[in-house]
Amino acid sequence: MTERKFTGTDSYIATDDLKMAMNAAVTLERPILIKGEPGTGKTQLAIEVAKSLGKPLFEWHIKSTTKAQQGLYDYDAVARLRDSQLGDDRVHDIGNYIVRGKIWDAFANEEQPILLIDEIDKADIEFPNDLLQELDRMEFFVYETKELVKARNRPIVIITSNNEKELPDAFLRRCFFHYIKFPDRETMQQIVSVHYPKLKQNLLAEALNAFYKVRDVRGLKKKPSTSELLDWIKLLVAEDIPPEALRPGDARKAIPPLYGALLKNEQDVHLFEQLVFLDRRSNQ
Amino acid sequence: MLTGFFFMLREGGLKPSITELLTLLDAMKQGLAGYSVEDFYFLSRSCLVKDETKFDRFDRIFAAHFHGIEDAFKSLAGEVPDDWLQKQAELYLSDEERAQIEAMGGFEELMKALQERLQEQDERHEGGSKWIGTAGTSPFGAYGYNPEGVRIGQDGSRHRRATKVWDRREYKNLDDSLELGTRNIKIALRKLRKFAREGAADQLDLDDTIDKTARNAGLLDIRMIPERHNAVKVLLVLDIGGSMDDHVRVCEELFSASRTEFKHLEYFYFHNFIYESLWKDNRRRQAERIPTAEITHKYGPDYKLVFVGDATMSPYEIVYAGGSVEHWNEEPGAVWIKRLLDAYPKAIWLNPEPERRWDFTPSVKLTRDLMDDRMFPLTLAGLDLGIKSLH
Known part of the structure; x- marks a missing residue:
């Protein structure tokens, strides 16, 4: 366990409480929610943690229109429709039109990855609730292909929020929490x-x-x-x-x-x- | 082992769940916070509190519950003994001063008494002989002249390790019962949002298009849909002048936040209480008055009504005809507010006066009864409750 400790890097200063919260999240493989004023290095933290632990990083930046489903996969119905009209053979396999999202990418990775879900508060109010099961069990079901996608290694999930929306209790209960206060x-x-x-x-x-x-x-x-x-x-x-x-x-x-x-x-x-x-x- | 602490947190108004407690225990089992109470404090805060506005409350409960426990950790890790600290303190004291400390029960007693007073006292204090503050004769505080004085809250270099983190209460200005800034208000008001599709159809409705195309035997049939807008409508009615002058800043903040947050926002002013007319421009309040009846006609019952005022006045101004301080009113204010409440079933009253003072003012009680108890303090927490009751 000792070699997996995050202690800050030569380009990122982490306070004691931040290190403790981060290491708790790494050890117990639970998501960690980072809040703080804009510009205090929330996103940077994920990049630095990845660097310091030597793990690959997957970044998922959230916008107001992002849906939870997009992190898992997209079913490209329009492409399939077009192919069907052109008589393409690919159209018979629905799997050809499933586009993987960031969470799927992270789940499928060989070694344990770090998954950054950036600015989760930008999305719709229901967004965090839609991800509860996926982040808890680290698995999800693809309805189109009837396939269960399970994480090979539970990723270390780092979630950032600018406090624009309150996050649901059920979601918070499953995370560690850290508030980056303005440095003295x-x-x-x-x-x-x-x-x-x-x-x-x-x-x-x-x-x-x-x-x-x-x-x-x-x-x-x-x-x-x-x-x-x-x-x-x-x-x-x-x-x-x-x-x-x-x-x-x-x-x-x-x-x-x-x-x-x-x-x-x-x-x-x-x-x-x-x-x-x-x-x-x-x-x- | 932590159940006592857990229930104390719940009693203190924090709501940690059993899952969170189990997470904490699991983390401790893995040896994450084995060696210092400070680590344990960081770990437990990260596990149990998910809202930085609650950090201050957590700090206070933590300090109260684990009072004395840091000694246990010290003996494990072999830290600086208390005797040594005491010696250092005594180096700077004269014999006479030392005798006075003894009179109070010694150094330890002094520190304990300090703790107790910190728990009792929660406001800034100057002068006097008991409370902690500046320029007094109390043993605790800055710039005082009690020889056994303990310095608190003085600027300048402090060795950061010397103060216990939770006792510093760094998060105290984030507690959500404090008065608010516009950004916070905007976030609170956002909870009132209600999205609905209105206006021109200018977005592609993919699901419907696919469905219709499939039904159309594969020939493309494009369907459009209007964009989503925030459809909440708000009538804001603000008390202005007189006793409200003390609360101008917070009202301005609420006002500017709601202006950017709601597309359908109408605002009107009144003085002390609502009568037969209101106005929109304070400079022309005598010339351009709008009859209250006209407002209830013009804006439908789907508007949500928000009064902002301290409701502090003579009770006559509410219950008697002719009670207004500014003009002769034919009908009492109580009748007019009833009419408004009948027109707008969703209504609240936000009061910038602190809640604990409400009971001492008869007019606040009267207004509260008229509002069927839907009066809330103008703080973030109050706003939250108010908005909930508007839904």
Whole structure:
């Protein structure tokens, strides 16, 4: 069991509670549900777990129109209809028109795979309920061919949610749960330094100062998150901005340079400019 | 072994199921949380709580139930003994101060008393001599001048290992009985959605097409179907001005969230209570009034009616003709609200005042009776309950 432990990777910092939840899910082969603010690395987690445990990853991204059935298989009735009109021989075997979905792919894999069901809350409210049996028993029935598909190895299922819809109790009861809370300064420092190991310490400190200050502004429509911070630092490095330019009190650059990476809508930029302006006046 | 904890969680309002408890036991059998109470805390939280708004509640129950148990883990793992910690603390105290601590029953007593007070107290506090807060003479709190003071909640570097994770209660501002932000409201309002197909047929109905084509001996017969829309209709009637000024922000949030969430949303304002007319624009409230009777004529009974108001006023304003503070009303407000409720059987009243204060205000009780008890606090939890009763 020890060699199957997830402890974070050199490009992903996992907190203790996240590791515990993840390892519980891996050991007991139960699905794990990950929630958190957008941009805190929910999807990234699955990719990193796959990398760290050396297992193949199957990603299933959910949209508002996705049906649970599509994860299992699709019966392409239109193709069959067309073939029948053209007199194709394939039409006699219904199996030719069954298209495998992501869950089937994961079930059929030789070694134990990792299955990511991304943003499950985007789908219809009944979606999670439709998958209960499949995720519990890790098997499903194909009605068209009367075939029972069973997982060769129970996949490690990672499900992410942005909290747009409440998930049904019956579904939650079968999962482990983890809420990724926004990283504190210390963790954030570690996260940034695994992404940019050669970053100068003083630039990092100033950037984090500016970042947490922007996050603290009340009334922002969308607070910048980890992924935005990483993008911003990438830009700062690319543009070779000196750390001094980020320091508050520098009247010429009241707004952090390249703020477009942090604030993503114009009302927020506007609000922020106003606050900085007021702040500067009161300091004079 | 964990049944006591399990039932305590259930009593505390969390609803873990037996399957979840068994999962936890299974995980422990596999040795996932054998060596520290912190691991056990993370594991049990992950197994038993599936909603981050309930984390704070879980933390409190966990702390209450496992009070003292971390010592047992310590002796297993050989961690820092308490004596040593105590010595370190004493290094910074004068003889006199030490004597005062002794007077209170010693260091251990002090820490225990702190725990108890944390359990009793749940609001921010300043000054005074008992509660934990800032600038007081209580033994607990920040910036105080009691020599045996224990610092709590001061900013600055804290060695993170020193505080017990569950005692920090990091998730406290996520509890769903707190006032809400627009995004949360939108999510809550989404539960009111009801999809129906309406309007122009512009989507291919695959099933029907296949069915019809098969019946048509294989010749394609394309069938179309209208797109699904949210068909819920809402009448929002908001109290404005006076005692409602304290609640402007939360009402604005509710209002803006419902505007984006519902296609059929009509809103009207009133002051204190509903009488023969309402208005849509506060600046022109005297000039452009809409008779309440006109509203019940214009909008059908399929609309859901939502009042928002603190219902805090003199009871005369509800039960007597001429009771209104602004004008002479021929008929009492109670008659008008009855008429509205007759017209719209699905109705609720959302009250931004905290629920515990309702019983002290006679007008709230009156309104609640008029609403047949369908009054809910304007919090996420209240909104949830309200929406359920609208279905």
